[in-house]
Structure formats: structure tokens, C-alpha cells
Amino acid sequence: MWRDLLTRYRQTLLLIVALVAPVASMYFHGKARKETSVIERGLLAVTSPVTRVSHDVVAGVGDLLSAYVVLTLVEERNRELERENKILLGEALRSRTQAAELARIKQLCGFRERAKEFETVPARVVGRDVSQFFQVVRLRLDVEGAAGVREGQAVITHDGVVGRIEKLSGNWADVMLVTDARSQVHATVPGKGVVGSVRGRGKRNEFSAQFVHLDDAERGMPLGVGDAVYTTGHDRVFPAGLEIGHIAEGAPTRSGPYYEFVLAPAVSYATLEEVLVVVNYRGAMGESEGKPAAEPSKPSGRRTIDPANTPDAPP
Amino acid sequence: MKYLAWVALTYLLLALLSPLLGRLDAQLYAPDVALISALYLGSRLETGPAVLMAFVVGLLKDGFSLSAPVGVYTEIAVLVALIGRFLQARVDLVSPLPVMASSAAISLLASGLFLAFESVFHRAFDAYGEVLTTALPLALTTMLVSPLQFWLMERIRRRLDSHAHGNLLLRR
Numbered sequence: 001m002w003r004d005l006l007t008r009y010r011q012t013l014l015l016i017v018a019l020v021a022p023v024a025s026m027y028f029h030g031k032a033r034k035e036t037s038v039i040e041r042g043l044l045a046v047t048s049p050v051t052r053v054s055h056d057v058v059a060g061v062g063d064l065l066s067a068y069v070v071l072t073l074v075e076e077r078n079r080e081l082e083r084e085n086k087i088l089l090g091e092a093l094r095s096r097t098q099a100a101e102l103a104r105i106k107q108l109c110g111f112r113e114r115a116k117e118f119e120t121v122p123a124r125v126v127g128r129d130v131s132q133f134f135q136v137v138r139l140r141l142d143v144e145g146a147a148g149v150r151e152g153q154a155v156i157t158h159d160g161v162v163g164r165i166e167k168l169s170g171n172w173a174d175v176m177l178v179t180d181a182r183s184q185v186h187a188t189v190p191g192k193g194v195v196g197s198v199r200g201r202g203k204r205n206e207f208s209a210q211f212v213h214l215d216d217a218e219r220g221m222p223l224g225v226g227d228a229v230y231t232t233g234h235d236r237v238f239p240a241g242l243e244i245g246h247i248a249e250g251a252p253t254r255s256g257p258y259y260e261f262v263l264a265p266a267v268s269y270a271t272l273e274e275v276l277v278v279v280n281y282r283g284a285m286g287e288s289e290g291k292p293a294a295e296p297s298k299p300s301g302r303r304t305i306d307p308a309n310t311p312d313a314p315p
Numbered sequence: 316m317k318y319l320a321w322v323a324l325t326y327l328l329l330a331l332l333s334p335l336l337g338r339l340d341a342q343l344y345a346p347d348v349a350l351i352s353a354l355y356l357g358s359r360l361e362t363g364p365a366v367l368m369a370f371v372v373g374l375l376k377d378g379f380s381l382s383a384p385v386g387v388y389t390e391i392a393v394l395v396a397l398i399g400r401f402l403q404a405r406v407d408l409v410s411p412l413p414v415m416a417s418s419a420a421i422s423l424l425a426s427g428l429f430l431a432f433e434s435v436f437h438r439a440f441d442a443y444g445e446v447l448t449t450a451l452p453l454a455l456t457t458m459l460v461s462p463l464q465f466w467l468m469e470r471i472r473r474r475l476d477s478h479a480h481g482n483l484l485l486r487r
Contacts, residue, residue, distance in 0.1 A: 022387070032438055
């Protein structure tokens with residue numbers, strides 16, 4: 001009979017238990033107690049481990065995400081700084097280039113002011129014909145707007161002689177450097193009583209000079225390394241008093257009355273940007289030997305040796 | 316099997332919810348996942364199994380929140396399951412909007428029940444203001460989460476039912 005009743009009213013009984021049991025539990029657990037009940041212990045045992053694990057998981061994922069966000073922000077900031085750095089580096093480089101250009105132009109302008117005896121026009125170096133050892137053997141100039149430029153005219157800078165215009169076509173001019181084997185410049189060493197000619201060797205950054213002493217009394221003053229060689233103006237191409245180079249090797253080769261020295265050029269052709277073309281120069285007829293048309297940049301006639309312009313310097 | 320999966324899902328959600336919302340500093344806006352489970356169970360099962368499952372789910376919630384006397388959430392879950400049974404024939408508890416509306420209404424009702432049970436059975440209870448102020452935010456967050464949880468529980472039911480049906484066909 002009980003079994004039939006239980007089967008018939010099973011759902012009702014279940015409902016009553018499900019509704020009454022919590023109320024009883026609430027009544028029991030709602031009172032002030034000191035000890036933990038069996039139900040509470042059981043619930044704690046069921047829920048605590050997973051609570052701890054989930055707390056660790058959430059904390060770990062949270063830390064990972066925070067680290068990722070921080071790293072992303074750092075990476076973004078880093079990119080921004082790199083971008084700014086590139087811009088600043090570019091600006092600094094541009095400023096340095098402009099400052100160097102300005103200094104060169106100021107020197108050229110100063111030189112033009114000092115050189116009253118001949119007229120010059122500025123030209124920009126637009127190309128360098130280089131040898132396989134990175135030695136410049138020819139320059140190309142942009143002579144647009146430079147009136148009076150003709151073939152054979154001297155090309156100089158405030159540092160000294162560069163060469164002469166070999167070919168001219170429209171706004172473009174090719175310059176044969178003084179180191180070219182075909183080049184010849186009448187030269188002297190001020191205060192040493194010698195005259196001679198400087199010839200190119202067509203190799204490396206060097207040329208040679210053959211000097212002859214003007215009189216025996218001057219032989220007591222030998223030429224040495226570092227002595228600057230200047231133009232005399234007698235070749236009617238290069239004005240007098242322009243530095244060609246300096247003696248790079250002290251021991252000369254003797255050939256009859258001539259002493260041949262190895263010279264290093266005064267001008268660094270590889271870094272030339274602007275030059276002056278000497279126009280309207282009619283030669284230094286009647287000028288005394290070694291008397292400069294322009295003030296030489298090293299009036300003492302002896303210069304400090306530039307290691308980059310010595311024959312033994314690496315290319 | 317599906318009963319076990321539903322309980323496991325609720326257990327997992329309850330376990331994850333507390334630290335997750337603690338991390339986000341949003342404990343006050345924790346959706347009542349046990350209540351949503353009870354509503355779903357009431358709307359999908361017969362009275363007996365629905366009440367039994369809601370009892371287990373409520374007990375789990377009691378286990379995770381021991382500040383209230385054990386039995387408060389169990390009682391609420393059982394009552395919500397019965398309400399779900401009642402609503403099942405009257406409201407379409409499949410589409411998201413009815414589910415959301417029902418969840419929000421039942422959450423507000425649950426807050427009222429909680430307040431009533433606490434005031435009656437919990438001698439040390441004095442947080443009436445907190446319960447009243449969090450009732451609405453709790454209802455809103457529960458409302459927003461309910462369609463997703465219904466969808467998850469429905470997917471579990473379909474997956475396990477089809478699996479059981481396949482096994483039955485294989486046996487025949």
C-alpha cells in the first residue's frame with residue numbers, strides 16, 4: 001500500500017521535499033552558530049578546489065592579457081619613437097649637409113673676393129668618373145648660367161687647382177684633372193728659387209713635379225716633404241699663386257738639371273661639390289716668379305700634410 | 316548524461332564568474348547563472364526532473380556563496396524552476412527576447428525572495444539597502460547573459476540527445 005502511495009505521489013513528494021528541505025536548511029543555518037555544519041563542509045569541499053583553480057586561471061589569463069597590452073603599448077611607443085628618431089636624424093643630416101655646403105660656398109665667395117686679377121664663375125660638380133680603385137679621374141660640371149665658359153679654361157677652388165675644362169657641351173663641362181697624364185702646369189715653390197712644371201701621372205692621387213734651380217746660390221735650400229707647390233701663371237691657363245699640391249716624397253729623382261718630386265694634390269677631388277671656372281684670364285705676362293695673383297691659402301709655402309692626399313694613402 | 320552536462324556547465328560558470336568579475340571589479344553586476352539554469356531546466360523538463368535539477372543547481376550556488384544561509388538559493392532555484400514550468404506553456408522561451416524578458420522579471424523576483432528569506436531566516440542580515448540597489452543591475456546583466464546561456468544549454472541538449480538517439484538506432 002505504501003509502495004503504491006509512493007509511486008502515485010512520487011512527484012508531489014519530491015516537490016514537497018525540494019521546497020521544504022531548503023527552508024529547513026535556512027532555518028538551521030540562519031541561526032547564530034559557531035561550528036560549520038556537515039552540509040556546509042560538503043559544499044565547501046565541492047566548490048573550494050574549483051574556486052581556487054578558476055581564480056588562478058583567471059588571474060593567469062588576466063596577467064597574460066595585461067602583459068600583452070603593456071607590451072603592445074610599449075611596442076607602439078617604440079615604433080613611434082623610431083619614426084621620430086628617423087625624422088630627427090634626417091633633419092640633423094640635412095642641417096649638417098647644409099652647414100657644410102654653406103661653409104664651402106662662403107670659402108669660395110671669399111676666394112672670389114680676394115682674387116681680383118681674374119674673373120671666375122661658379123659651377124656645380126654633378127658627376128665623377130671614378131677608376132676601379134675609387135680614384136676620381138674626371139669631373140663633370142653643370143655650368144648652366146655661367147657665362148664665358150670655354151674649353152681649356154682653369155677650374156679651381158679656394159683650396160687650389162682642380163684641372164681644366166676639356167670638353168664643353170651645352171650646360172655640361174668635363175674637367176681634366178691636374179693628375180691626368182696629359183696635364184701640365186707651370187709651377188714654383190715660393191722662397192726656394194725653383195721653377196718647373198707639374199705633370200700628371202694618370203694614376204692614383206698623385207703627380208710629379210720637375211724643378212730646376214734658377215741659380216746656384218739657391219741650391220743651399222733643398223725642397224722637402226710638405227713644401228707647397230704653386231702656380232706661376234706662365235702657362236696662361238692657371239692664375240699665379242694657386243696651390244697645386246705639396247711634396248709627398250722627400251727624395252727627388254734627378255734628370256739632368258731637373259729634380260723630380262712626387263706631389264699630392266691640394267684638392268680632394270672625391271669630395272668636391274662646387275668649383276670656380278676661371279674666365280677672362282689672359283695670363284701672367286710680366287709677373288715676377290712666384291708672385292701670386294691671389295693670396296695663397298698658405299703664404300708660408302709649407303703646408304701640413306693631408307694624409308688623404310698622399311700617394312700612399314689608401315684609395 | 317545531459318543532466319550532468321547542464322550541472323557541470325552551471326558549476327563551471329559559477330566557478331569562473333566570481334574571480335572573473337572580481338578581476339574586472341564588477342562583482343555587483345554578476346549575472347545570476349544559477350537562476351538562468353533553473354529557468355531553462357523548468358522550461359525544458361518535466362516537473363520532477365526540473366525540480367531535482369534546480370535543487371542541485373541551487374545547492375551549488377549556495378556552496379559558492381556561503382554568506383547566506385545554505386538553502387536560500389536552493390529554494391529560489393526550485394521556485395524559479397516551477398515558474399519556468401508555468402511559463403513554458405504560455406511564453407515562447409526559445410527566442411532571445413522572451414528569454415531575456417523572463418530572465419529579467421524572474422531575477423527581480425529572485426531578489427525579492429532573497430530579501431524575504433534573509434529577513435526571515437538570517438538573524439545577522441542587515442544588508443537590505445545593498446540588495447535593493449543591486450536588484451536592477453543584477454536583473455539587467457542576467458537578462459543580457461540569459462540568451463547565451465540558454466543557447467549553450469540547448470546545444471548540450473541537442474548534442475547529447477542526438478548522440479543517444481544514434482546509439483539507440485545502432486543497438487536496433
